[in-house]
Structures are given as structure tokens and as C-alpha cells.
Amino acid sequence: MPRHIVANVDEIPPGERKVLEVDGRSIGVFNVDGEFYAIRNRCPHQGGPVCEGYLTGFLKARIPGEYTYTRQGEILRCPWHGWEFDVKTGQSWIDPKKVRTRSYPAHVSSASAVQSDPDLETGPYIAETYQVSIDSEFVIVEIP
Amino acid sequence: MTVTSAETKTQVREQHAAIDCDIHNAMPNDVTFRKYLPTEWHAHHQSNGRRGHVGSGYPRAVPHAARVDSWPPSRLPPGGDLGFMREQLLDYWGFDYGILNCLGGAGGDLNLPYAAALCRAMNDWQVSEWLEPEPRLRASLLVPYEDADLAAAEIARMGDHPGFVQVLLVCRTREPLGHWKYWKMYEAAVRHNLPIGIHFGGAGGGPITGAGWPTHYMEDHAGMSQAFQAQVASYALSGVFDAIPELKVVLIEGGFAWLPPLMWRLDHHWQHIGNGAVPLKRLPSEYIRDHMWLTTQPMEEPAQKAHFAQLLDQLQMNDRLMFATDYPHWDFDAPTTAFPVELDSDLKRAIMADNARNLYSLL
Amino acid sequence: MSELYQSVIDTDIHNTIPSLKTLYPYLQDFWRDYLEESAFVGPDAHDYPAGLPFSARADSKSSDGPPGSQMELVRSNTIDAWKAEIGILTCNYWTTSIHHEDFALALSSAINDWQIDAFLNPEPRFRASLVVPGQNPELAAQEIDRLGGHPGFVQVIVPVRSHTLYGKRHFDPLYEAAVRNNLVVGIHYGGASGHPPTPTGWPVSFLEEYTGMTQLFQSQLLSLITEGAFNRHPDLKVSFIEGGFTWIPSFIWRMDKEWKGLRHELPWLTEPPSAYIHRHLRFTTQPMGAPPDPVHMSQILDQMGSTDLLMFATDYPHHHFDSPREALIKGIEEPLLGKIMAENARNWYALPN
Numbered sequence: 042m043p044r045h046i047v048a049n050v051d052e053i054p055p056g057e058r059k060v061l062e063v064d065g066r067s068i069g070v071f072n073v074d075g076e077f078y079a080i081r082n083r084c085p086h087q088g089g090p091v092c093e094g095y096l097t098g099f100l101k102a103r104i105p106g107e108y109t110y111t112r113q114g115e116i117l118r119c120p121w122h123g124w125e126f127d128v129k130t131g132q133s134w135i136d137p138k139k140v141r142t143r144s145y146p147a148h149v150s151s152a153s154a155v156q157s158d159p160d161l162e163t164g165p166y167i168a169e170t171y172q173v174s175i176d177s178e179f180v181i182v183e184i185p
Numbered sequence: 186m187t188v189t190s191a192e193t194k195t196q197v198r199e200q201h202a203a204i205d206c207d208i209h210n211a212m213p214n215d216v217t218f219r220k221y222l223p224t225e226w227h228a229h230h231q232s233n234g235r236r237g238h239v240g241s242g243y244p245r246a247v248p249h250a251a252r253v254d255s256w257p258p259s260r261l262p263p264g265g266d267l268g269f270m271r272e273q274l275l276d277y278w279g280f281d282y283g284i285l286n287c288l289g290g291a292g293g294d295l296n297l298p299y300a301a302a303l304c305r306a307m308n309d310w311q312v313s314e315w316l317e318p319e320p321r322l323r324a325s326l327l328v329p330y331e332d333a334d335l336a337a338a339e340i341a342r343m344g345d346h347p348g349f350v351q352v353l354l355v356c357r358t359r360e361p362l363g364h365w366k367y368w369k370m371y372e373a374a375v376r377h378n379l380p381i382g383i384h385f386g387g388a389g390g391g392p393i394t395g396a397g398w399p400t401h402y403m404e405d406h407a408g409m410s411q412a413f414q415a416q417v418a419s420y421a422l423s424g425v426f427d428a429i430p431e432l433k434v435v436l437i438e439g440g441f442a443w444l445p446p447l448m449w450r451l452d453h454h455w456q457h458i459g460n461g462a463v464p465l466k467r468l469p470s471e472y473i474r475d476h477m478w479l480t481t482q483p484m485e486e487p488a489q490k491a492h493f494a495q496l497l498d499q500l501q502m503n504d505r506l507m508f509a510t511d512y513p514h515w516d517f518d519a520p521t522t523a524f525p526v527e528l529d530s531d532l533k534r535a536i537m538a539d540n541a542r543n544l545y546s547l548l
Numbered sequence: 549m550s551e552l553y554q555s556v557i558d559t560d561i562h563n564t565i566p567s568l569k570t571l572y573p574y575l576q577d578f579w580r581d582y583l584e585e586s587a588f589v590g591p592d593a594h595d596y597p598a599g600l601p602f603s604a605r606a607d608s609k610s611s612d613g614p615p616g617s618q619m620e621l622v623r624s625n626t627i628d629a630w631k632a633e634i635g636i637l638t639c640n641y642w643t644t645s646i647h648h649e650d651f652a653l654a655l656s657s658a659i660n661d662w663q664i665d666a667f668l669n670p671e672p673r674f675r676a677s678l679v680v681p682g683q684n685p686e687l688a689a690q691e692i693d694r695l696g697g698h699p700g701f702v703q704v705i706v707p708v709r710s711h712t713l714y715g716k717r718h719f720d721p722l723y724e725a726a727v728r729n730n731l732v733v734g735i736h737y738g739g740a741s742g743h744p745p746t747p748t749g750w751p752v753s754f755l756e757e758y759t760g761m762t763q764l765f766q767s768q769l770l771s772l773i774t775e776g777a778f779n780r781h782p783d784l785k786v787s788f789i790e791g792g793f794t795w796i797p798s799f800i801w802r803m804d805k806e807w808k809g810l811r812h813e814l815p816w817l818t819e820p821p822s823a824y825i826h827r828h829l830r831f832t833t834q835p836m837g838a839p840p841d842p843v844h845m846s847q848i849l850d851q852m853g854s855t856d857l858l859m860f861a862t863d864y865p866h867h868h869f870d871s872p873r874e875a876l877i878k879g880i881e882e883p884l885l886g887k888i889m890a891e892n893a894r895n896w897y898a899l900p901n
Contacts, residue, residue: 086808087522093254095247102815105717105776120252121517123809135808135820246810360749361756394767395745395760396710403810404770407802408747411763415746415756422756442798445844449794450759450837457867458602460755485801487851488822492797495847499839516809 042146042183044161047079050149050178056114060092063184068092070147070180071128073115079182080117080131081143089121091142096128146183155179201530202538203520204547205283206480207384207437207509208274208322210315211249211264212289212307221306221313229299236295238388241357243402247515255513263513267319274512275321278520281538282547285315285324286353286384286437292329292336293355293387300329301339308343316348323545325353325382333366337373344377350545351380351435355387356412363416363423375431380478380544383416385409385438413439414447417477421451421469422460426476433544435478438511442485445499448473474502478544480509481536482518486525493525503532507541552876554886556632557893560736560789560832560861563622563637563667563676565659566613574658579651591645595738597754601867608865615865619667626864627673633890634899637667637676638736638789642707644682645740652681653691660695668700675897677705677734685718689725696729702897703732707739708764708791715768715775723781732830732897735768737761737790762837765791766799769829773803776816778828785896786829790863793831794839797851800825826854830896832861833877833888834868842878849877855884859893 069092098113131144251263596603
């Protein structure tokens with residue numbers, strides 16, 4: 042599966058995100074407590090830029106008044122119409138099995154690993170965007 | 186956060202024309218506003234300021250009820266930056282025309298002469314800063330709608346300006362809009378060949394339900410369709426369409442799926458119950474279909490797509506539906522993806538552009 | 549005429565008191581004097597203007613009292629005429645609309661005791677609805693607990709025009725009492741809360757107000773669901789009586805759509821609103837507000853998403869149709885017809901086979 046360097050690790054601190062285009066697709070890359078996740082920036086509802094919405098938590102309640110707030114910083118709310126998605130899986134809250142935005146494997150890789158990776162999509166994109174130096178770490182996203 | 190344009194761009198431009206019938210431009214700040222406010226009102230504006238029907242607000246899902254991606258880089262409010270509106274809406278989606286419906290409550294101020302001054306300022310601002318710089322835009326004329334004489338005066342002042350294509354009211358008024366207290370305003374609109382647009386929102390002093398104030402934003406937001414139904418019934422049963430036969434009414438941001446059942450019950454019960462002292466010459470639904478138009482947003486989304494086609498068949502108003510995005514608001518409908526089903530091309534052309542072109546006389 | 553239908557349960561038959569004097573034997577002395585001294589004539593209402601033919605069928609009128617007040621006449625015009633198994637009485641004497649809450653409770657209790665004597669004891673095919681002071685849910689609960697165990701009462705009835713929306717936690721005592729006594733809560737057309745009946749003020753004509761009541765049913769439904777009334781009371785059953793039903797599909801489309809985007813404000817709603825409607829709501833069939841094209845009626849019935857929701861009602865003595873044949877929903881066939889005419893109500897109100 043083609044792997045793409047999408048960011049320097051330092052570019053996306055915990056709680057932050059980067060939205061960028063890879064192979065003609067807009068994706069969002071999220072740092073949740075040091076772990077990286079990538080999902081497609083397109084809401085399955087009307088195509089809204091879901092990765093630009095509020096990054097918020099998941100509020101639960103059995104009945105009104107009994108609130109439990111969990112998973113802060115892991116739930117995306119689409120700027121158009123407010124549908125919620127789990128940044129870790131791309132699944133929607135309203136219908137996790139059927140309604141989802143695509144999620145892509147993401148991980149951190151060192152400069153040396155990057156340089157020796159035969160599957161990594163190099164070419165002009167990386168050459169123009171990133172200076173690969175020996176002490177750098179990169180966020181890699183696998184996009185089929 | 187770093188943002189690039191969403192990939193929807195690739196599928197943007199429609200093959201045929203498109204007109205957006207509900208765009209919200211916003212006054213950027215009070216400094217700009219005062220440039221247009223008549224000087225005799227500056228002291229009042231400074232000391233008393235705006236006063237509306239307070240107590241009818243609900244915390245919305247997002248600031249200004251706006252898409253979080255609609256804040257311009259200039260940090261002006263959503264809808265407040267013409268350049269960014271061009272880029273994000275008009276150019277991006279390739280709209281031929283857009284109809285501005287400026288909200289903000291100018292016409293609803295409790296001090297009606299002040300409301301008239303606020304509307305005057307807003308209208309002059311729209312001419313200078315929106316209509317003159319951007320030929321694709323048309324605007325709705327703001328009026329102090331709770332006083333028909335004052336409203337008629339503003340319509341007389343600006344109604345012939347080619348940039349204004351409709352008079353803008355809100356859905357939540359003090360009386361149901363068929364009430365005769367509003368008729369002089371309608372007569373003025375008709376004299377200037379302007380439809381009356383009724384937009385989601387406003388505050389008329391009463392609760393959004395007939396049983397008091399609800400608790401949640403969703404009840405206020407979804408509840409507006411009950412207010413629209415009340416307005417339609419009022420128009421259809423008031424006799425106003427017989428008294429002012431040229432009157433045209435556009436329902437903006439009310440949805441439309443509730444209308445067939447409303448027409449059925451009005452017709453059915455009118456035949457059983459009659460309408461007291463106001464005789465109707467035709468079925469209530471006939472007045473509605475002859476005199477009313479609807480914008481599509483917020484598009485109803487049946488779980489089964491076949492039901493959407495049934496809805497259009499029940500409505501029988503294919504020549505009256507007009508596409509709208511409601512930009513920059515959070516419940517924005519995108520022209521390429523809003524319809525739950527693929528419409529046939531004639532109908533799509535009618536809803537996307539021709540119906541609005543005919544109503545608003547756009548070339 | 550019963551050959552039209554296999555079995556019939558009529559879920560909306562209006563009974564009412566012949567006069568306030570009828571209640572005197574059921575009232576304490578001071579309330580009797582209060583009535584006399586104040587010349588009280590009944591709750592504010594213009595639900596059914598007396599001069600409209602619609603308000604009362606010609607055959608419902610009697611010199612002994614208003615339509616619905618004479619048991620024998622009600623019986624012969626409804627359950628006898630239809631050969632109905634059961635008729636559910638829906639007394640719409642809205643004590644909920646009386647601002648004096650203790651007085652409202654006293655009148656409610658008197659009306660309910662009178663219902664037992666005048667309707668339930670003489671005619672076992674009748675069931676009745678408990679009249680309660682809905683404006684004070686604690687007092688309403690007191691009355692529900694007093695008589696809820698009586699086998700003739702199957703429902704608590706309140707008017708759709710309430711002071712406060714029915715979804716609010718304010719009503720918990722009423723709902724707890726209804727559930728405790730295995731009673732449905734019936735929300736019925738009418739009432740007088742003092743609020744304008746529409747979100748845009750007071751309508752000019754009666755027809756505008758009458759048709760507008762449907763919007764208030766919609767507001768109450770929005771409230772019941774968004775406030776989590778069914779999460780708080782998982783066994784709560786609500787009947788919407790005389791509110792129509794053709795509006796339900798479009799209402800569901802809008803509400804389910806709103807939920808998808810705003811459910812984070814209503815986290816107790818773990819399912820779309822339509823799921824709560826299908827489980828916790830039933831609707832009576834009159835006034836039908838039927839489309840002129842029967843195809844459209846078939847579409848509406850299909851769009852409701854469930855065949856359990858509708859319960860047949862004549863809405864006696866109000867005039868909606870001239871004969872049982874006209875009351876038929878055109879184009880409906882078995883098994884849906886049988887469910888609407890009897891089985892849905894039988895299941896909902898736990899009536900005998």
C-alpha cells in the first residue's frame with residue numbers, strides 16, 4: 042500500500058490537526074495524545090469538509106441531567122449539518138456500521154526508516170515539501 | 186490548523202445554471218453601520234441601542250449559527266466579507282446569481298421608527314457594499330414589518346432599485362402574517378413588483394410553541410416549521426390573496442415536506458367548517474399553489490429515497506421550488522449533494538435556476 | 549354497517565357532563581358554594597364553536613344536556629351503531645385550563661366519579677379517560693392513584709394546549725402515576741392555556757386555529773422526544789387524539805435529520821426520533837386531513853414506517869363523515885385495515901379479545 046509522508050511530527054502537536062491533499066484526496070491528520078490518525082476530509086452526507094469541524098468530546102446521558110463527558114478531542118463534528126465522526130475510525134455516531142468517512146492507517150517513522158522504505162511515495166511531493174534530516178520523525182499515512 | 190480546500194471542488198460546476206436563493210450577508214461591525222445610519226438616530230443608537238423581543242434565544246450549535254469553515258481570513262463575521270463569499274460560495278459553486286437575505290433583526294426592533302432607520306441604513310449599506318460591487322448578487326429589502334406604514338415608506342424609497350428583488354420579513358411575527366395590519370405593506374410591495382420573502386427566525390414576543398418555551402436549540406430550530414405552517418394557513422385563510430391578487434410570498438428556509446399535509450387539512454376542513462366571515466373563492470391549496478414559492482433548504486431527507494419523489498408528487502409545486510444553500514449557516518445545503526435523489530434534468534433546471542429566474546426576473 | 553369491518557374499537561368518543569349541577573353530589577360543600585357564588589360556567593374554551601354544524605352531529609343533540617352528556621344516546625350513536633366491541637370515552641372537560649389548581653382537582657375528581665356512575669357502570673363496553681389537573685402534575689398524580697386501579701379507566705387525558713410543554717420534567721409525577729397504574733396518557737385537541745396557540749400569535753379565524761392545532765401536536769411531540777420523556781419513563785405510552793396523522797412522515801424526516809446534527813445536545817437520544825415515535829406513540833384517525841388522491845394516502849401510510857400507529861376513532865359527536873362507509877380510509881386493505889379498526893387499540897390499551 043503506498044505510504045505518504047504527510048507531516049513532520051512537530052507540525053501536529055497533540056490536540057491539533059493538519060488538513061492536506063494527497064493524491065487528489067483531501068485528508069485530515071490528527072494527533073490524539075501522541076497517536077496519529079488520518080481520515081478522509083469528506084462527509085458521507087453532503088460532502089462537507091468534515092476534518093475542519095469542531096474536535097470535541099462524546100457526551101453520554103441515560104436521562105437528562107446525568108451527563109458523562111468522555112473521549113474529548115476524539116470526536117469530529119462536520120461543519121455542515123453537524124454529523125459526528127470518530128477520528129480514530131472514521132465511523133459516524135449516528136450509524137457507525139453504514140455511515141463513515143474513510144480512515145487510513147497512520148504512524149510515525151524515523152528519517153532512516155523513511156529513507157530505506159521502498160514503498161514510500163517519494164517523488165516531487167516529498168522532495169519539495171520535506172527536508173529529510175537524520176533526526177527528523179515523520180507522520181506516514183497509507184493511502185491505497 | 187492547516188486547511189486546504191475540500192476536494193468537493195472537482196465536482197462543483199453544474200452543467201447548467203444555478204441560483205442560490207438564500208445567502209446571508211452580515212454587517213461587519215458598528216463602525217460601518219454608523220456610516221449608513223441617519224445622523225438623527227446616532228444618539229439613540231449610542232444610548233439605548235437595539236431592543237428586541239428578548240428571551241427567545243437558544244445557544245446554537247456554533248457561533249453565528251455559521252459553518253466553522255465560513256469564517257473569512259479577514260476575521261470579519263461569516264457572511265461579512267464579500268471577497269471571501271465570492272471565493273467560498275459564488276465562484277466555488279459557480280452560481281449565476283445569489284439572493285441576499287440579511288438577518289440581524291433590524292426590522293424587528295421594538296422602537297419602530299428606530300427599526301425603520303436601522304432598515305434604511307442596512308439597505309443603503311447593501312447597495313453600496315454588496316450590490317454595486319458584485320453584479321451576481323441581488324438583495325432583499327429590510328423593512329420594519331410590524332408597522333405597515335413605515336414598511337411601505339421604505340419600500341417606496343428603495344423598491345425600484347434594480348438590486349432589490351424582494352421584501353424580507355421573518356417567520357416569527359407578532360400576528361399571523363395574513364392579518365390585515367400587514368396589508369398596506371403588501372400593497373406597497375406589489376406596487377414595486379416585489380415578492381414578500383419570509384425567512385426562518387425572528388421573534389414576535391410569543392413562544393415558538395403554542396404551549397410555551399421549549400428547552401433545546403433543536404426544538405427551536407425544528408420548531409420553525411410549525412411557525413411556517415401557521416403563516417401559510419394565515420395567508421390562505423385571510424382573504425389577502427383575493428384582496429391583493431398580485432401578492433407573491435416566498436417561504437425561505439422552512440423546508441417544504443410539511444406543506445402537502447397542511448394543504449390537505451386546510452382544504453378538507455374548509456369544506457366542512459367554512460371560514461366564518463372571510464369567504465374564500467377557491468380551495469386554500471389553490472391560493473397556496475398560486476401565490477407561494479418555497480426554497481429547498483433545509484432539504485427534507487426521508488430514510489427511503491422513493492419517499493422524496495412521492496413528496497414532490499404530493500406537493501405539485503415543481504415550478505415553485507427554488508434551490509438555496511443558506512450560506513454561511515451550519516445547515517448549509519450543497520448544490521451538488523443536497524437532493525436525496527437524482528432529479529430529472531428538466532426538474533433540476535427548474536429548481537436550480539429557472540423558477541427563481543422567473544420569480545425574480547433575473548436575466 | 550358492521551359488515552364493513554370485522555371488529556371495531558372506537559378510540560375517541562366524547563362524553564361530558566350534562567351540567568355543573570350534575571357534579572354537585574360529587575363535590576364537597578365549599579366547592580359547590582364556590583361554583584354557585586362565582587357563577588362559574590366552565591373552563592375557557594372555544595374548541596368547538598356551538599353554532600358550527602361540525603361541532604355536533606345533528607343526531608347527538610338532546611334537550612337534556614350538551615352532546616355527549618347522555619349515556620344512552622352516546623351508546624346508540626357510537627358503539628351500537630358501529631357494533632363496536634369497545635368505545636373509549638375521551639372527556640374533554642379541560643380542568644387543566646383552570647388556573648385555580650385545587651378547584652381543578654376537585655372538578656376532575658367529581659367528573660371521574662360521575663363517569664363511573666353514568667357511563668362505566670351501566671355499559672361495560674365503554675372505557676374512560678381520567679380527567680386530571682394537568683397544570684399541577686402532583687395533584688394529577690393524586691387523582692390518577694385514587695382511581696387508576698378502576699378497570700374502566702384506560703387512559704389519563706390532557707389537552708394539547710398546555711401551559712408548559714409535555715416533555716418537560718415538570719410532568720414526571722403525572723407520567724410516573726400513569727405508568728404505575730398501567731394507563732396511557734392521551735393528549736387531545738383543545739384546551740386554553742392563555743398562550744397564543746401558534747408561534748406567530750393569535751389566529752383570526754376558527755378554521756386557522758383548528759387546523760393550527762396540528763402544529764401544536766408537532767411541538768408537543770418534539771418536546772416529548774427531545775426532553776427524553778421516554779428515556780425517563782421507558783414504559784410511557786402516549787396517544788395523540790384528534791391531532792391528525794398525515795403530517796407524521798414529513799415530521800419524522802425533519803426530526804430525524806435534526807437529530808443527526810444536533811443530537812450532541814440531547815445525548816440521551818440513542819436512536820433517531822422516529823424510533824421513539826414508533827414505540828411510544830399512537831394516533832387516532834380523525835380528523836383525517838386526507839389527501840384527495842387515494843394514492844397519496846397509501847404513500848403516507850407506507851411512509852409512517854409502521855402499521856401499528858393508527859387507531860380508529862369517530863370523534864363523536866363531532867361531524868367528520870356522514871356514514872361509517874365514508875369513515876373508511878380509501879384504499880386500505882387487510883391486514884392493515886383490521887389493525888387500524890381494532891387491533892392496534894386493543895394492544896395499546898390492553899383491551900380483551
